[in-house]
Amino acid sequence: MYSTRPALRLFVLHHAGGSHTLYRHWPAGLPDTWDVRLLDAPGHGFLLDVPQIADAGRLADFLLGAIEPDPARPYALFGHSMGALVAYEITRRAVVRGLPLPVWIGVSARSAPQLVGAGTPYHGMADAELRSALKRLGGTPDEVFDDPELWALFEPVIRADLALVENWRPDPEAAALPVALSAFAGDGDRASSPRRMAGWAGYTERFMGLRVFEGGHFYFQDDPRPLLRQIARDAAAALDAAGAARPA
Numbered sequence: 001m002y003s004t005r006p007a008l009r010l011f012v013l014h015h016a017g018g019s020h021t022l023y024r025h026w027p028a029g030l031p032d033t034w035d036v037r038l039l040d041a042p043g044h045g046f047l048l049d050v051p052q053i054a055d056a057g058r059l060a061d062f063l064l065g066a067i068e069p070d071p072a073r074p075y076a077l078f079g080h081s082m083g084a085l086v087a088y089e090i091t092r093r094a095v096v097r098g099l100p101l102p103v104w105i106g107v108s109a110r111s112a113p114q115l116v117g118a119g120t121p122y123h124g125m126a127d128a129e130l131r132s133a134l135k136r137l138g139g140t141p142d143e144v145f146d147d148p149e150l151w152a153l154f155e156p157v158i159r160a161d162l163a164l165v166e167n168w169r170p171d172p173e174a175a176a177l178p179v180a181l182s183a184f185a186g187d188g189d190r191a192s193s194p195r196r197m198a199g200w201a202g203y204t205e206r207f208m209g210l211r212v213f214e215g216g217h218f219y220f221q222d223d224p225r226p227l228l229r230q231i232a233r234d235a236a237a238a239l240d241a242a243g244a245a246r247p248a
Contacts, residue, residue, distance in 0.1 A: 006035035008103070008239055009075040010231075011067055013083030014038075015109075015139055015218075016161035017154065019045030022139065022221070029228040031236070039063055041086075043157055054160050056168040060089035069100035074242065076104040076235045081192070081217070082165050084110035088203070091177055101179050104238035105204075106231055108184035109192045109217050112199025113170035121166050127155075134158070137191065138218040180206040180238035184227065186219030187212050208234050 010030065012023050020038035027036035041059055043052030053059040063086060069075065079087035084107035094101050131151075134140050140158075144150045181204035185197040194212045201207040211230050213219045220227040 007031070007033040007074075008235060009035045009037065009073055010235065011063075011075065011077050012036065012038045013063065013077065013079035013086050014040070014044065015081035015083055016165055017134075017158035018139060021045060026224060026228060029225060031232055039066060041161075043160075052157060052160055054164055056085060056089055056164050059164065060086050060093055064090045064093055064099075069094060069102075071100045074103050074239055075100075076106070076238070077102050078106035078108070078231060079110070080108040081110050082161055084108055085165060085168060088113070088177075091179055092171070092174060095175075095177065103180065103242040104208075104235045105177070105179055105181045106184060106234065107181065107197075107200055108227075109186065109189055109197075109219075110165075111192045111196035112183075113203060114199055130155075130159075136216075138216060138221060174203075176202065177204045178206075179204060180208055180234075180241065182208040182230075182234045183210045184230070185210065185212050186215040186217060188214075188216045189219065191217050206238075208238065 008031075012020070012026060014020060014023065020040050023038050026038070027034075030036050040047045041053065042050035042062060053062060067075065067090070077087040077090060079085070087105050087107060091102060091105055093099075131145055135145065140154075144154050181200060183197045183200040185192060185194040187194060194210060198210050200210075211234075213226060215222075
């Protein structure tokens with residue numbers, strides 16, 4: 001329990017076809033003065049019975065409503081893969097609507113917007129091809145592939161999420177975000193390589209750097225501690241800078 005307000009509220013946004021469960025141990029690995037909240041998109045995790053949202057903008061609207069930005073409570077966003085795209089769209093909407101902005105955004109394993117459409121489209125693959133591609137990426141429990149009933153349950157959810165990501169197009173009029181941003185990549189990630197992730201520098205006024213870790217698309221799955229330490233450092237630095245910039 002917090003005796004005072006948390007120093008920072010961090011919202012974690014999951015990948016396509018996933019849920020909060022992959023990130024369930026993260027709160028214990030982040031500062032105990034933070035309030036870490038793991039969000040589920042509709043149709044996922046705790047919101048499994050809520051109709052899935054197939055459009056990135058509408059999903060960003062839904063999750064922005066769940067976040068409820070408050071000027072008295074600093075918050076930050078971290079999104080992995082699809083979650084990174086949604087974190088970007090949430091922040092754009094907060095800017096346009098004059099809502100309180102996050103003090104920091106972490107975007108992980110999602111190529112920069114100018115590279116949209118690059119890479120392999122997954123949502124239209126045949127069943128066997130999609131299974132193989134997802135196994136290579138990681139992040140999906142083996143039992144989903146091994147159990148025909150589980151696969152029948154999750155396949156439409158996964159395909160819809162992949163279509164959401166692959167059909168999204170950036171707004172060509174969008175300005176750089178006035179928010180500190182860090183990019184995170186696995187050195188062996190073919191889908192969102194460090195070179196592709198570096199392009200995020202052009203989408204923020206305060207780029208904090210590209211953080212590269214050993215591994216593939218889910219470089220943190222076996223041991224999230226190195227990533228969590230870097231998240232803590234970057235978000236704390238951004239929070240400190242925001243506090244210093246605030247008028248006395």
